[in-house]
Amino acid sequence: MRDIATLSARELAAAVARRELTVQAVARAFLERIAAAEPQLQALQHLDPQQVLASASELDRLALPAPLLGVPVGVKDLMDTADMPTSYGSPIYAGHRPRVDAACVAACREAGALIMGKTVSTEFATFQPGPTRNPKAPAGQARTPGGSSSGSAAAVAAGMVPLALGTQTAGSIVRPAAYCGVVGYKPTHGLLPLAGIKPLAPSLDTVGVLARSVDDAAFFVGTLAGSQFQWLPSSSFRVGLCQTPHWDRASDDARRAHADAARLLAQAGAKVLDVELPASWNGLTQAQIDIMGHEALAAFAPERRTHPDLFSPAFSAFLTLARAVDGARLAAAYRLADRALGELDALFKSVDVLVAPSAQGEAPAGLGATGDPIFNRMWTLLGVPCVHVPLGVGAQGMPVGVTVIGPRWLDAQALGAADLLQRSARPEFTQD
Numbered sequence: 001m002r003d004i005a006t007l008s009a010r011e012l013a014a015a016v017a018r019r020e021l022t023v024q025a026v027a028r029a030f031l032e033r034i035a036a037a038e039p040q041l042q043a044l045q046h047l048d049p050q051q052v053l054a055s056a057s058e059l060d061r062l063a064l065p066a067p068l069l070g071v072p073v074g075v076k077d078l079m080d081t082a083d084m085p086t087s088y089g090s091p092i093y094a095g096h097r098p099r100v101d102a103a104c105v106a107a108c109r110e111a112g113a114l115i116m117g118k119t120v121s122t123e124f125a126t127f128q129p130g131p132t133r134n135p136k137a138p139a140g141q142a143r144t145p146g147g148s149s150s151g152s153a154a155a156v157a158a159g160m161v162p163l164a165l166g167t168q169t170a171g172s173i174v175r176p177a178a179y180c181g182v183v184g185y186k187p188t189h190g191l192l193p194l195a196g197i198k199p200l201a202p203s204l205d206t207v208g209v210l211a212r213s214v215d216d217a218a219f220f221v222g223t224l225a226g227s228q229f230q231w232l233p234s235s236s237f238r239v240g241l242c243q244t245p246h247w248d249r250a251s252d253d254a255r256r257a258h259a260d261a262a263r264l265l266a267q268a269g270a271k272v273l274d275v276e277l278p279a280s281w282n283g284l285t286q287a288q289i290d291i292m293g294h295e296a297l298a299a300f301a302p303e304r305r306t307h308p309d310l311f312s313p314a315f316s317a318f319l320t321l322a323r324a325v326d327g328a329r330l331a332a333a334y335r336l337a338d339r340a341l342g343e344l345d346a347l348f349k350s351v352d353v354l355v356a357p358s359a360q361g362e363a364p365a366g367l368g369a370t371g372d373p374i375f376n377r378m379w380t381l382l383g384v385p386c387v388h389v390p391l392g393v394g395a396q397g398m399p400v401g402v403t404v405i406g407p408r409w410l411d412a413q414a415l416g417a418a419d420l421l422q423r424s425a426r427p428e429f430t431q432d
Helices: 009-017 023-041 049-062 103-110 150-157 174-180 214-225 252-267 279-299 301-306 313-322 327-347 377-382 411-425
Strands: 044-046 072-076 114-119 163-168 183-186 206-211 238-241 271-274 353-357 386-393 399-405
Touching: 009 023, 009 214, 023 049, 023 072, 023 114, 044 150, 049 114, 072 103, 072 150, 103 114, 103 163, 103 214, 114 150, 150 163, 150 174, 150 206, 163 214, 174 183, 174 206, 174 386, 174 399, 183 214, 183 411, 206 214, 214 386, 214 411, 238 252, 252 271, 252 353, 252 386, 252 399, 252 411, 279 301, 279 313, 279 327, 279 377, 327 377, 353 411, 386 411, 399 411
Parallel strands: 072 114, 072 163, 238 271, 238 353
Antiparallel strands: 044 114, 163 206, 183 206, 183 386, 353 399, 386 399
């Protein structure tokens, strides 16, 4: 058998189920990876190796049939855990101990997953970075892993865990996935529950996963959602190439990745065509910003009253800007989103999926910011499933890729096309 830590989540679960591996052996293999990588990367907010090994022993002792039995999972520190501290990336909640798990964490445990620890989140899943470094940066260089699911993306990219939970309100799954060169799957809004997750903007907040392959992402989220995603091994997808209203912000690297995706999908047999979005969609990004700010202002009313001095300057500025969104402006933002959803449904009658940029380009240098979610905001606003697929590297040797977007509640469609693209780009993901 290959090195345990290189096995896919699906392979790990199968090997444990067949008693070819113990959960203890899996835990020790990934703890070794963590011990080697974590001092440099700082991807974990909380790790207790003895607790992990005790949990692994309990799973081995029970030996219950479970779809994720023994699969290590990192949990974003925005999600409540009853047996670990949860700080939401803020000093306001340092040492906070929730009484119960977030619903998605509880679902992981019920499915037999091994919770490895808490991954670093930016402050309240917004803009103030944590200490995490991008594991794909050359030696001696510091580059952001993106945000807000910083630790989750870095931990998966470094092989510390095969899967990690993340959330996205603007671009917090797709952008870190793009910067770290892993798969990031943001499901249809509402597919996974938000209970027990610190809210930022509830109409936008979405639970998803960072993974090494599209197949693992689908396996994991499908298990938690109770709806196993299946797609035919078909290459007959109708793919719409979408530049979005922000194409002028795409670097040469992002444009090459977009062109590479079109070429690979066409070579695989997909029908690829250019699509033009309605002019009104130019306002969707600002609409997402307005809605996110308005909902965050309400969500953080308690902290604004009790601990405003512990907000970072970036978060304070974000809330201050949100005060400028009056009722008329907010209503216009929601109406624009509603209209665009209807237009998007019509567009998906002529194509099965869209392919768009995931980020402006490679991960920016430095750790003072997490990059711009300019290419993610409107898709999050529309609540559609998005899958980032890594496709190679840019001029500085850092990962680049594209987002595959599908219709709401047809996540399998987006996952199937993304899987085809990943397998076309990287033959090692082709399985017998």
